[in-house]
Amino acid sequence: MRLIDLFKMARENLMRRKLRTMLTVLSIVIGTTSIILMIALGEGVQKSVMNEFDSIGSINxxxxxxxxxxxxxxxxxxxxxxxxxxxxxxxxxxxxxxxxxxxxxxxxxxxxxxxxxxxxxxxxxxxxxxxxxxxxxxxxxxxxxxxxxxxxxxxxxxxxxxxxxxxxxxxxxxxxxxxxxxxxxxxxxxxxxxxxxxxxxxxxxxxxxxxxxxxxxxxxxxxxxxxxxxxxxxxxxxxxxxxxxxxxxxxxxxxxxxxxxxxxxxxxxxxxxxxxxxxxxxDMDRVQEITALIEKRGYSVFSLVSMLDLVNKTIGTMQMALGAIGGVALLVAAIGITNTMVMAVTERKKEIGVMKVIGATLLDIKRLFLLEASMIGLLGGGVGISICVGISTFINSAYFREEIIKQPDFTLSLEISNSLIVGGLIFTTLIGLLSGYLPALKAMKSSALEAIRND
Incomplete structure (x- = not known):
């Protein structure tokens, strides 16, 4: 089967069970939003700290x-x-x-x-x-x-x-x-x-x-x-x-x-x-090396690089802790996708049997279910990232600083880069793909004659 035909079939199958699809997508949205916001907050804190360091003095x-x-x-x-x-x-x-x-x-x-x-x-x-x-x-x-x-x-x-x-x-x-x-x-x-x-x-x-x-x-x-x-x-x-x-x-x-x-x-x-x-x-890359050399000679040394490393480690720990919360949500979402696809395979045994009888290959069936699972992941990731971009735009706005929190000099922001958006979409799509792998294998192994006879 052509890829475009598989795509149309996958979309129709998801639309036939809108409520189930929406709930599964919602679980992906929650996990994606949690992780993206935590990463964006960490990037914003790091940017704010770097700006403060630039105002204090040169890194080298x-x-x-x-x-x-x-x-x-x-x-x-x-x-x-x-x-x-x-x-x-x-x-x-x-x-x-x-x-x-x-x-x-x-x-x-x-x-x-x-x-x-x-x-x-x-x-x-x-x-x-x-x-x-x-x-x-x-x-x-x-x-x-x-x-x-x-x-x-x-x-x-x-x-x-x-x-x-x-x-x-x-x-x-x-x-x-x-x-x-x-x-x-x-x-x-x-x-x-x-x-x-x-x-x-x-x-x-x-x-x-x-x-x-x-x-x-x-x-x-x-x-x-x-x-x-x-x-x-x-x-x-x-x-x-x-x-x-x-x-x-x-x-x-x-x-x-x-x-x-x-x-x-x-x-x-x-x-x-x-x-x-x-x-x-x-060379800024040699700051730590030269700092260590000077300290070995009996001097005390202060450098912004050492402070920056400490701050980055703290931010990294914070991101890992908060990201773990989003990770748990995504794990639950992945289980939800697997459950949705297993139910779909069970409900569609006759459809799978008919596809095999009319000439669909096992690879076509596998691709169909993997495509459906991937679309759930992609849709959830897209909605979640859109929500994050909206929240980021609002928090970074002058209106939020001046009218909501009444602090015009507030410098902390949510930084959502293009690479984070693309990475988020790829990540959620892969989660859907992996979650649909076992159900796709189950669909491949189902017997066409048994499916038609039982139905």
């Missing part, structure tokens, strides 16, 4: 830190034993095969004052000549000059400036709420190292080369440990990199000198060293 950038040992660090009781990173570490790391560059960084926490505003931020010392190469992008202004105390502000760092209680007619820096500036001291910002509240002693300083910076609402003159330095703002970074948006960047050489000078005023013999070294790996 590593941040190297010293291995801190509490027994070796004591900044506040008469001596300071340095365990930071040095130029030797920079040279060692830059010499590793596959490393494009290694750039030292020096980080402190300071309270920055404008005329009427203040903010406590992380101030990062970096070579200003390399900032453009390192991917820093300016929103306005320029990069600092080397050996000059000039700063580039992260966009969010400026937004978080808060008002001081005292009145001052000079510049106010407060992100979008900036007030008018006077021509006098237009770009001048004051930077404060050390405590500004006399009730906040110096001893509670953390051990990782950080200053304890005080409360700007208190009277600074009451605490003689507060020292003020001058800083000129020369640029603002573009928003987008969470790892940089909240920081302030200055020349590393100047910042290290200022910190050394600050501790000297406190009577502490201190030689600053690098807090971290930023490494860019040439």
């Amino acid at each position: 950038v590593l941040y190297v830190y010293p291995n801190w040992n509490e027994e070796k660090t004591s900044r506040f009781y008469g001596e300071y034993v340095d365990t930071g990173l040095t130029e030797n570490d920079v040279w060692e790391l830059s010499g590793i095969d596959g490393v494009e560059y290694a750039v030292p960084m020096f980080i402190s926490t300071v309270t920055i004052y404008s005329s009427k505003h203040y903010n406590t931020v992380s101030i990062v010392g970096v070579d200003p000549n390399l900032m453009e190469e390192l991917g820093f992008q300016l929103k306005e202004g320029r990069f600092p000059r080397d050996n000059v105390m000039e700063a580039v502000f992260g966009d969010k760092a400026l937004e978080e400036f808060r008002k001081l209680e005292s009145d001052n007619p000079n510049r106010i820096v407060q992100g979008a709420d900036r007030e008018e500036e006077t021509e006098e001291n237009e770009d001048s910002i004051t930077i404060s190292f050390g405590p500004t509240d006399k009730e906040y002693p110096f001893e509670p300083l953390e051990e990782r080369y950080k200053f304890q910076f005080g409360n700007p609402d208190q009277n600074q003159e009451e605490d003689n440990t507060t020292k003020l330095y001058s800083l000129t703002g020369v640029g603002v970074l573009k928003e987008g990199d969470m790892n940089r948006d909240y920081n302030v960047y200055v020349p590393i050489s100047i910042l290290m000198k200022l910190e050394k000078s600050y501790y000297e005023t406190l009577g502490i013999d201190y030689e600053p060293s690098y807090n971290e070294i930023m490494i860019k790996v040439k």
Whole structure:
């Protein structure tokens, strides 16, 4: 028999038993919808996480830190034993095969004052000549000059400036709420190292080369440990990199000198060293290999790749657990298809006998029942995927974010790709095909004479 004839017969047979066919298709729809939605949710979570990682920084950038040992660090009781990173570490790391560059960084926490505003931020010392190469992008202004105390502000760092209680007619820096500036001291910002509240002693300083910076609402003159330095703002970074948006960047050489000078005023013999070294790996596929190599040399390493692997494993586990639920539904559906086809073979013994008598081959009979089972699987898969696409379109819409959940910035989505749609249709069709295999064999083995005689 021709394939088109088999297709017409299979369609007519399914239409003759509409209710049974619909219920069997429904079981496939439920299983397909469950699995597709779970996979789409996992893909959506992964996409959302990747977007967050992109906003944090580059995947092929590593941040190297010293291995801190509490027994070796004591900044506040008469001596300071340095365990930071040095130029030797920079040279060692830059010499590793596959490393494009290694750039030292020096980080402190300071309270920055404008005329009427203040903010406590992380101030990062970096070579200003390399900032453009390192991917820093300016929103306005320029990069600092080397050996000059000039700063580039992260966009969010400026937004978080808060008002001081005292009145001052000079510049106010407060992100979008900036007030008018006077021509006098237009770009001048004051930077404060050390405590500004006399009730906040110096001893509670953390051990990782950080200053304890005080409360700007208190009277600074009451605490003689507060020292003020001058800083000129020369640029603002573009928003987008969470790892940089909240920081302030200055020349590393100047910042290290200022910190050394600050501790000297406190009577502490201190030689600053690098807090971290930023490494860019040439080939992203070698990030994990180089990370392991650096860790073997005694350093601590942070990379987004390791975090991404952990997130992917978590998402994979979630998808497997939720997909298993859909898998059970599909298993039940497969059993339902088998049951439907077995009943069809039993009910249609005479029809099968007549087909054999008029010349239909055993292969034709086998193909007919396999085609019917496959059509049930294909139809159920098509309906299930259509439902999933509809749900996905609704959840991903602006209407859902703004009107239903009232969260315009909601980023989680259901990602249904073309490959997932095609794969889903093929999968459900195969389930129908496999489920109809045993009933098809039963139909082939039935005796034509016995079927006609018994009927």
